[in-house]
């Protein structure tokens with residue numbers, strides 16, 4: 338479906354062009370995101386995959402312009418529904434957050450306010466963005482909680498987060514994110530902190546709900562295993578850059594970047610021989626404060642040549658809907 | 668909740684028993700003797716006079732008898748009589764306690780209205796000039812003893828502008844304006860002393876809370892920063908601050924004693940000072956007992972407030 342949308346040439350719901358973000362830290366300037374370009378169409382799920390520290394969360398947060406006081410968007414454009422978010426005033430940007438773009442975070446245990454009731458927290462965006470009274474918003478909150486399959490939603494309105502398990506809290510977060518019918522939902526490793534069985538439930542729920550509402554989704558994960566089942570397209574990040582992007586099917590069948598191939602080899606799959614040990618990529622993820630001048634993956638890459646250590650390879654098209662940032666090794 | 672309060676009140680009994688023992692024993696350890704002082708008022712005093720006075724005051728009995736008499740009296744709501752004035756201690760306390768209570772309450776209000784907003788401001792403007800000024804002010808308040816500040820306030824305006832603070836006490840319900848014009852200055856001085864630590868604590872807690880994930884969630888919902896602070900940060904940040912205020916209760920009472928002396932507020936503090944100078948044991952013991960109860964009650968109140976602010980606390 339998504340390939341059809343992409344091929345139809347309809348403008349993307351979200352288009353990120355050449356985004357760079359840097360942070361002031363004790364160790365100097367750190368460029369966490371370096372020239373990232375992405376796009377997501379309506380109704381589509383884009384997965385952003387990469388090891389921890391590769392800049393996935395920073396990319397997501399900068400879409401909402403929530404990177405904090407020590408961070409700065411150096412360059413790039415974020416076009417959402419035809420509007421350049423970088424040009425919006427603070428007040429205009431707040432009308433986008435939680436309303437047209439909603440976000441779900443990694444840590445369900447700490448992402449809900451411990452002193453406010455679930456009802457109040459789920460109702461809050463409705464009061465804020467749709468001007469509902471608290472009473473009306475509470476009624477809507479019951480429906481939202483029911484939609485994310487929280488049992489006895491009426492009774493749970495006055496519960497506090499500590500009464501809920503991690504999986505249930507993440508459901509509450511999803512209900513909150515859905516409140517204003519956003520066009521884009523960004524889920525930043527929504528299941529990393531959860532049990533494996535709960536993980537599958539939450540991801541299935543997210544997939545079903547986005548399909549139902551027609552919202553687009555950016556699903557951030559460090560788990561390539563998740564991607565095949567829940568994403569339409571995939572962008573693989575390494576050292577703050579997108580190093581490969583393709584449709585999920587294409588990426589699985591035909592990974593073209595040595596890093597993606599390494600990741601793939603480290604994912605257990607159903608048809609792999611259970612007796613064979615999984616491979617891991619040797620070496621350490623790059624230190625962003627101290628990146629090599631060339632390709633960030635070169636120090637770990639079996640195919641690295643002199644060229645790779647001198648300049649950063651640009652992201653180039655290598656086939657239909659398939660891009661890769663690599664000088665090649667064939 | 669009700670059961671919890673009753674349990675807490677019952678738990679006070681052993682605490683108070685120990686406190687009464689400490690009060691009673693420490694009283695007798697104060698050097699100097701009330702009989703000597705009384706007899707010194709006469710030119711000639713014989714040992715016969717001494718025995719007479721001791722007997723009249725019950726001080727001829729062994730210590731433990733004196734103690735049990737005293738405790739027995741407390742049970743009946745009788746704290747004994749002042750050794751000098753022969754008036755019941757309870758009557759003296761009834762007269763002075765409300766005045767000290769008013770001073771303490773005013774000071775607390777001053778402390779909170781100064782400390783909480785400035786603490787929040789300081790946290791939100793971390794490491795700006797405003798933050799440094801607020802923190803220096805808090806450090807200053809922490810290091811300046813209130814008796815010194817009180818003395819300055821008494822002395823310098825009168826030297827410079829021939830104005831000195833009013834020192835005449837009027838009961839609040841008789842003339843609130845008159846009363847406040849007298850009480851406000853000592854309350855402000857006492858409140859500022861309390862605000863120092865409270866302000867730092869508020870700042871630290873707000874900085875801590877603003878780093879939490881749920882604050883990021885609130886921002887991602889589209890809330891403006893003032894709502895993020897008011898609705899999502901403040902309550903979380905103030906929970907530990909409330910506890911701190913409970914811990915500061917003894918400081919508040921100690922400060923009241925000193926400021927009552929300087930500003931001639933006829934409260935329990937002033938009564939205590941007179942009683943200590945006169946070795947008026949029953950009065951001193953009575954005040955200590957009441958103070959002890961007050962501190963315990965304040966802490967109970969703090970715990971109840973805590974439960975109100977933090978849904979994780981259940982009784």
Ligand SMILES: Nc1ncnc2c1ncn2[C@@H]1O[C@H](COP(=O)(O)OP(=O)(O)O)[C@@H](O)[C@H]1O
Nearest residue numbers: 360362369388389390391392393394395405625
């Ligand atoms: N608030 C911040 N201040 C300083 N550096 C940051 C901040 N947030 C992220 N970074 C830097 O950006 C890097 C990428 O972070 P992140 O996007 O969170 O990675 P991940 O891919 O695991 O989500 C981190 O390793 C860190 O060096």
Ligand SMILES: [Mg+2]
Nearest residue numbers: 393394525526
């Ligand atoms: Mg992350």
